[in-house]
Amino acid sequence: MFLLRLCLLTGIFMVAYACKTPKSATDASDIPGISKGAAEVSQAVDQSILRLQKEKEIKSYQPSARRDFDILHTDLDLEFDWKNQSVLGKARIQAKPHFSPEKILVLDAKDFELGAISLVAADSIQKLSYRYDEKQISVFLPREFTSKDTFEIEINYKAFPERNSGRGSDAITDTKGLYFIDPLDTIPSKPTMIWTQGETEHNSKWFPTIDKPNERFTHSIRLTVPDSMVSVSNGKLVKQENLGNGSRKDYWEMNLPHAPYLVAIAIGDFGKVEATHGDVPLGYYVEKGFEKGASKVFENTPKMMSFFEKKLGVPFPWQKYDQIVVRDFVSGAMENTTASIFMEELRLDEREALDSEWDYIIAHELFHQWFGDLVTTESWANLTLNEAFANYSEYLWNEHYYSSDQAALKLVAEMEGYFAESEEKKVNLIRFDYNDSEDMFDAHSYNKGGVVLHMLRKYLGDEVFFRSLHEYLKKHAFQSVEVHDLRQAFERVSGEDLNWFFNQWFLSKGHPEIAIEIDYSEPENILITINQLQDLTDYPLFQFPIEISWYEGKDRRTKQFIVKEGQQSFAIENGTPVDLVYVDEGKNLLARRTQNLSNSQFLKQFKESQLGVARYEALDSLASREAKEELSEVLPLALKDPFWSIRETALGYLQSDPEWKEKIQGIEELVYDLVENDPKNSVRSAAIDLLGQWASDKYFLTFKRxxxxxxxxxxxxxxxxxxxxxxxxxxxxxxxxxxxxxxxxIVIPVAEYYLKQHVSGKGGWFNENLTHLTGEGLYYFLGYYSEYFVRLPAEGKTQAITNLMAILQNNSKDYLRMGAFQALLGFAEDPETIKLLEKAAEKENSTELRNYFNYFLEMLKE
Structure with a gap:
């Protein structure tokens, strides 16, 4: 699962740290003025409180699901009532008791209408009694079965996934399990389709199963679909049968076992791009007309597969690999086995795909085919065993295919995402006390987990790290795992006890809060002191390796030390005098840090560091401090930096202050050179933006070209x-x-032109684009849309408000609902609009958005 989030990567190094002073435990009897009797009472109270806390923890403990039965194989025969958005199904489930003899089979099946349930044998069908509570079916078997017995039951049912709509998590914004998109073909710009999203336990909303991550089975799925549509599912398409009534039955076979939440189908009028990786067939499914774009968007898939196979020493484990782009997906993407589903933002035409930068999400879902699909977390408490690896694959691919600088900056962005969440939430990576499994999909499981793996790799080295991953995958293929399985794999390969690492990073919360002091009084033997400032009553005293680096001319020197104490000093014995050393120059350590660095030190850092992430830090820090003198020297260098992100960031800083054009001699010529010659399109775009601000008339003909x-x-x-x-x-x-x-x-500048020139008669154009745009583009367009009808209400103000309200009330993406709300504030002078906004705020599922809406509504009242 890819955690979709909108991030603005600015000022990522200049962070205010709220550090707590470590506390020491003091026995009450040692406090002056307290008698021994009072101390005993105090201790008794403390013990009572501790007992209550432990009881609370026990009550909230979320164990791995109990295994009473094993499902061996599931056979589904499905038809779809498009008008009523329901599923007509017949399921045959082959199962056996896991260990103990059992007589009642309990299956998850949410909001079904059930028909007959029967025990099926080779020569007979026996109807069975059952009890159903709208969530689970208790099937009463005719006798007690043992683990040596295999039986098969048949269930006839009708499923109503529409009844299950609800708020999921930041990663998964809805919980229906199966989704009908424009089922009656009534929305002009939207195709009709069906797709599923089963994580965490939502597939039991369209077929009966034991919907737990530690279950695993093979399956076959027969789908009756319109003969104009294409179906995609797990495994291979083994047969297609023309039913002669405008329908077709597709037979999909998944002959390797996997978890229930990874079962998936997608049905729509898809075009297919075919590719291969060795003997593995690949398919890129997208709406017709976008096939050439899909070829470009997904073109690196075979290269990624080769790279991951080489790193892991484990071939791609499945029969084929399809990637399907759908409309209105409730997440970024989902790693269904052999059939990953992606959000519509990856639906690009051939020209749009020239600027595609979706490799990270493609790598994320692909790596899941090993970590999450082949080897699956046994419980949602262990979710990071799936998501940390998928997140870290983005780093690995960036490092391999693009540059180590790009990978390092991506890792820093991941850290900042975690740090932002940790301001309000600090929990273990492995945690059994969640209220809802959806709570596990957060920046801890994803961001922190990926960075922790990176630190483990840096500590053990590449050879041990990747051989351990190979060991882990081979030993636990087609199995469910917990965190100790991962630790033991690393210990078997490394020969080292790694409890210390897993205890502090996986089984404890928080991160080091460190203060760095450097003593330059002896330039040939510089002394570095590290102080851990985190509150030790709540967080561990961390043990971690830390790299110290410095430069002797153009030669980079490094030494590594292990920090184990609350305060620890290291003499680096550099020998050659230096006036600046770096602590964790490459930003590999997950820690909040404070260090007093002067502007001149950041200037030197930018000039001498060979690591792009450190030069980025220096540039960002100087800009945050508005260090004009140093920036005058740094910005021209930054525009020529080999790392594209530094060039692009420097252009953004120049745009924030128009005076730079006059302050830095020759800067305009450097920017123009980037416009014409930079190899990175996003840098050329940023340079054009800057020249447009500085001298739009002067470069008008260049822009026109x-x-x-x-x-x-x-x-x-x-x-x-x-x-x-x-x-x-x-x-x-x-x-x-x-x-x-x-x-x-293109639409946004055209809208800007219509607004700037007060062009009337374009209401239809604005409405048409509101219908066609999706995702990020729609978000940016909403403000222009609102402003046009505010300025020219005769163009259709009432209809515009209605259209925006439809997005606010119905769109599955939080940021688009927020954008629609912001756009509707443009009509705030209309009391009826305010009433509509108040009603929408009441019905908003997201607590964060509801609070945001109410805040602005209260401001309007004032």
């Missing part, structure tokens, strides 16, 4: 820069020739 660039990033920025011109007017014919574009990078 670049509106024909194949990259939408470049063309869109060039068009917006033209519109900013004061002395030169944009030709309306150019706008008209671009107005039919459906890419938001």
């Amino acid at each position: 670049l509106t024909n660039n194949p990259s939408y990033l470049i063309a869109g920025s060039a068009l917006m820069a033209m519109i900013q011109a004061e002395e030169v007017s944009v030709d309306s014919d150019l706008i008209n020739s671009l107005a039919s574009s459906r890419n938001f990078r």
Whole structure:
């Protein structure tokens, strides 16, 4: 599962640290003025409180699911009532008791209408009694079966996933399990389709099963679908049968066992792009017309598979691998075995795909095919055993295919995501006291988990780390695991007891809060002191390796030390005098740190560090401090930096202050050179944005030429820069020739032009784009949409409010509901609109969004 989140990566190194002073336990009898009797009473009270806390922990403990039965194979025959959005199914389940003799089989089945349930034998069918509470079926078997017995039951049912809509988590925003998208084909711009999303335990909303992650079975699925549509499921398509009534039955066979939440189907009018990795067939499914874009978006899949296989020493374990792009998906993506499903943002045409940067999410779901699908967490408490590896695969692929600098900055972004969450929430990575399994899908399980794996790799070295992963996968293939299985794999390979590492990082909460002091009084033997400041009554005293580095000319020197104490000092014995050393220069340690560095030290860091992430830190720190003198020296260097993110970031800083154009001699020429020649389209786009701000009239013809660039990033920025011109007017014919574009990078500048020029008669154009745009593009467009109808209400203000309310009330994505709310605030002078917003706030499922809505509504009342 990919955790979809909107992140703004700015100021990631300059963080205010709220550090607590370590506390020491003091016996009450030692406190002056307290008698021994009072101390005994105090201790008794403390023990009573501790007992109550332990009782609470025991009551909230979420164990791995008890295994009374093993499902061996499930056979499903499914039809779909598109009008009523229900599933008509027949399930045959082959099972046996796990160990003890059993007579009652309990299956998860949420909001079903049940027909006959029968025991099926080779020569007979015996109807069975059952009890059903709308969530589980208790099937009464005719006799007691032992673990040596295998039996098969048949269940006829009708499932109503629409009854199960509800708030999930930040990762999974809805919980129906199976989704009908525009089932009656009534929305002009939206295709009709069905897709599923089973994690955590939502597949039992469309077929009966034991819906727990430590269950595992093979299955066959027969899907009756319109003959105009394509179906995709786990495993292989073994047969298609034309039913002669406009329908077809597709037979899918999954002959390798996997967990229930990984079962999936997708049905729609898909086009398919075919590829291969060795003998493994690959399919990229997307709406028809987007096949060329899909070829580009997913083109690195075979390379990723080869890379991961080589790193892990384990071949891709499944029969095939399909990647399906659907509409209105309730997450970023989901790693269903052999059939990952992705959000619609990956639906790009051939030109849009030129700027595709979706490798990270593609790598994430692909790595899950090993970590999560082949080897599966036995309980949601151990979720990080799935998600930490998937998150870390993004680092591995960046490091391998792009650059170590890009991988390092990605890791820092992951840390910052975790640190942001840890301000309000500090929990163990492995935790059994969650209220709901959806609570496990957070920046701890994903972000922190991935960084912890990175630290383990850095500590043990690549050879031990990847050989241990090989050992873990081979030993536990097609099994469920807990954290100790992972630890023992690393211990078997490394020969080292790693309880200390797993106890503090997986089984305890928090992270080191460190203060760094460097004594330069002896330049040939610099002394470094590390103080751990975290509250030791709540968090561990951490043990961790830390790298110290410095430069002697162009040579980078390093030493590694192990921090084990609350305060610890190291003399690095450098020999050659140096005036600046770096503590964890590569940002490999998950720790909040404080260190007093001067502007001149950050300037030197930018100039001499060979690590892009450290140069980024220096640039970001100087900009945050508004160190004008140092920035005047750094920014021209940053525009020529080999790491594209530093060039792009420097352009953003230059844009924040128009005075830089005059302060730094030759800076405009450097920016123009990036416009014309930078190899990274996003850098060229940012450079165009800057020149558009500085001198839109001067470069008008350059911008006009670049509106024909194949990259939408470049063309869109060039068009917006033209519109900013004061002395030169944009030709309306150019706008008209671009107005039919459906890419938001062109749509937004066109909308800006219509607003700036007060062009009437474009209400239909705005409504059309509101319908066609999705995801990020729709979010950015909503403000322009609102402003147009506020300025020109005769163009259809009432309908515009209705359209925005539909997004606010019905869209599955939090950030789009937030965008619609913000857009509707433009109509705040209308009392009826305020009433509608208040009703929407009451019905909002997300607590965060509801609070956000109510905050602004209260402000309006004032």
